[in-house]
Amino acid sequence: MNWSPQDLTPFNTFGLTAKAESYAALTHMDQLLAWAPKSAPELVLGGGSNLVLSSEITGKTLHVLLKGVEVLEEKGSRTCVRVSAGVNWHQFVIYALQNRWYGLENLALIPGTVGAAPVQNIGAYGLEVCERITSVYAYEYGSGMAHLSPEDCQFAYRDSLFKREPGRFLITAVDFELGTDFPVRTHYGAIEAQLALHEIENPTPPQVARAVIEIRNKKLPDWSLLGNSGSFFKNPVISKEKAEQLLINYPDMPKYPLGNGQVKLAAGWLIDQCGFKGKQVGNVGCYKNQALVIVNHGGATGEEVLTFSEKIVDVVKDKFGISLEREVRFIE
Numbered sequence: 001m002n003w004s005p006q007d008l009t010p011f012n013t014f015g016l017t018a019k020a021e022s023y024a025a026l027t028h029m030d031q032l033l034a035w036a037p038k039s040a041p042e043l044v045l046g047g048g049s050n051l052v053l054s055s056e057i058t059g060k061t062l063h064v065l066l067k068g069v070e071v072l073e074e075k076g077s078r079t080c081v082r083v084s085a086g087v088n089w090h091q092f093v094i095y096a097l098q099n100r101w102y103g104l105e106n107l108a109l110i111p112g113t114v115g116a117a118p119v120q121n122i123g124a125y126g127l128e129v130c131e132r133i134t135s136v137y138a139y140e141y142g143s144g145m146a147h148l149s150p151e152d153c154q155f156a157y158r159d160s161l162f163k164r165e166p167g168r169f170l171i172t173a174v175d176f177e178l179g180t181d182f183p184v185r186t187h188y189g190a191i192e193a194q195l196a197l198h199e200i201e202n203p204t205p206p207q208v209a210r211a212v213i214e215i216r217n218k219k220l221p222d223w224s225l226l227g228n229s230g231s232f233f234k235n236p237v238i239s240k241e242k243a244e245q246l247l248i249n250y251p252d253m254p255k256y257p258l259g260n261g262q263v264k265l266a267a268g269w270l271i272d273q274c275g276f277k278g279k280q281v282g283n284v285g286c287y288k289n290q291a292l293v294i295v296n297h298g299g300a301t302g303e304e305v306l307t308f309s310e311k312i313v314d315v316v317k318d319k320f321g322i323s324l325e326r327e328v329r330f331i332e
């Protein structure tokens with residue numbers, strides 16, 4: 001591996017000004033196996049889409065740029081594919097659709113890489129990526145290559161073993177089982193309304209992908225124009241009793257009962273109710289169409305983003321008694 005200082009501003013979708021003390025690009029598995037690190041680098045960078053970077057990243061930054069998509073097996077309507085960790089997520093979703101490897105269409109346009117997808121079990125419009133993953137390949141620091149089943153990965157809402165035990169594994173490839181026989185999922189969010197605009201009644205997976213892309217483009221800012229990391233906070237899960245209490249004062253509050261005595265609320269709505277939507281403080285602010293997305297209006301640092309986000313947490317806590325948790329990772 002060749003280590004040298006590197007400007008990370010172009011490598012994080014928030015566009016935060018950040019420098020790595022010691023950076024190297026991982027493009028081939030042999031490099032990793034020859035290096036055989038005993039412990040994790042301070043930062044493993046994929047698409048840089050779910051991170052808030054502090055200005056100076058000390059220690060090692062490893063940029064995972066492993067590429068490649070390989071068909072492992074075709075069985076009837078299903079195809080098993082192995083995708084390297086550094087492949088861009090959205091480009092893979094589009095490539096899969098072109099090959100009629102369906103089943104990921106609801107996850108179109110999510111930024112980041114394939115290797116990052118299992119870490120926080122990316123999800124959108126009623127689908128989580130863990131539903132299509134059959135294996136994860138990872139380098140376990142101090143030990144060697146490991147093959148993890150979906151059960152081993154302990155997937156949960158925006159969570160997995162990789163998130164719970166950071167510094168244990170470096171994901172190198174992910175296997176998916178895709179195919180033409182997954183029923184399309186259109187019940188969630190605005191998908192049906194978007195399809196109705198196009199007068200589509202029985203949508204194909206590419207049509208669902210198009211609807212998702214259109215909805216996301218309307219609601220979420222394009223990071224190449226306005227830096228951001230998508231949803232900044234997780235949607236909070238609270239008890240049914242607490243939700244019922246809140247509904248007395250806020251009857252319009254969006255709520256998603258989870259069926260286990262718990263209710264998921266919309267963090268974006270809570271933040272919006274506190275008046276943050278479209279609000280700017282210095283170089284950062286909440287996006288005008290979706291308060292859950294913190295944006296960089298230009299030249300922001302991670303420290304500024306963090307201060308602004310802590311203000312949001314405090315105000316939401318005061319108004320609703322709910323503690324928002326960050327979905328993005330802060331890297332010091």
Ligand code: EPU
Binds near residue numbers: 125219229231234291
């Ligand atoms: N809302 C407001 N004001 C706002 C934002 C939202 O009132 O400023 C309301 C909306 O009207 C809606 C509810 O809050 O009733 C939920 O908002 P939305 O449908 O935009 O979805 P979300 O729950 O905020 C989640 C994911 C997104 C994913 C969408 C679509 C989380 C934390 N976020 O957002 O994921 O794209 O659902 O499935 O689970 C991401 O993780 O980066 C991400 C963008």
